[in-house]
Amino acid sequence: METPADRHIDGAISQELLKQLAYNEKMSELGRISAGVVHELNAPLSVIISASQLIMREADVPEFVREMVARISSEALRLSHMTRGLLNFSSQEETESGGEADVNLTVGFVLDFLDYEAARRGVTLLRKLDYHLPVVEVGANLLKQVLLNIIMNALQAMEQDGGSLMVETLAPEPGKVSIVIADTGPGIPAAALTKIFNPYFTTKKPGEGTGLGLFVTKTLVENLGGSIGVRSTEGEGTTFTVTFVVEG
Known part of the structure; x- marks a missing residue:
């Protein structure tokens, strides 16, 4: 026979589950929005990296400018790797157990x-x-x-x-x-x-x-x-x- 205590426990679990489902839905929506933002970031980052590399190939660039541009290129590459990683994690592919992994x-x-x-x-x-x-x-x-x-x-x-x-x-x-x-x-x-x-x-x-x-x-x-x-x-x-x- 179900007791008031049982109903209280079931209710507590249901409330906790409801909160978790709501949180998961919010994070899922945020993830979809973020994936679009991250995708848009890749274009300017690619331009920054390409432009930096072109500047560093110039022979008459002062050394202090070359060092600054190299730092810009390095940071842009780091951000590019991070954004690609975020897009990879947000991908809906390979959600089943099949496939291979190294x-x-x-x-x-x-x-x-x-x-x-x-x-x-x-x-x-x-x-x-x-x-x-x-x-x-x-x-x-x-x-x-x-x-x-x-x-x-x-x-x-x-x-x-x-x-x-x-x-x-x-x-x-x-x-x-x-x-x-x-x-x-x-x-x-x-x-x-x-x-x-x-x-x-x-x-x-x-x-x-x-x-x-x-x-x-x-x-x-x-x-x-x-x-x-x-x-x-x-x-x-x-x-x-x-x-x-x-x-x-």
């Missing part, structure tokens, strides 16, 4: 994309990649989303004290490919470690997280035929390991 290229793309976010938090991004690994049978954009969720979680946890984050790719055994994401952050309390993949569970302050990021990440990985594990020590850091089976 884990090293995907890791490199995500780390380059998050370089600014890491730098402003005082976090050094490191990579240790095995370039002999086979491709994995997963959609590249879904794999990017998995890595983005895990790494952004780590960066947010390290916001106060900085540190480093290492992403390593390896074959732990024949027929498997793993991506290991290890940070030197504050770690996860033992009591919370068994709950971090539960929906709506979060250790963040109210308003800073939905508690769905790692739940969605685990669901995505398992839907792609993989597995995800975590180990953590308070005060030392956290390590996530994502593993996929590959065809022999």
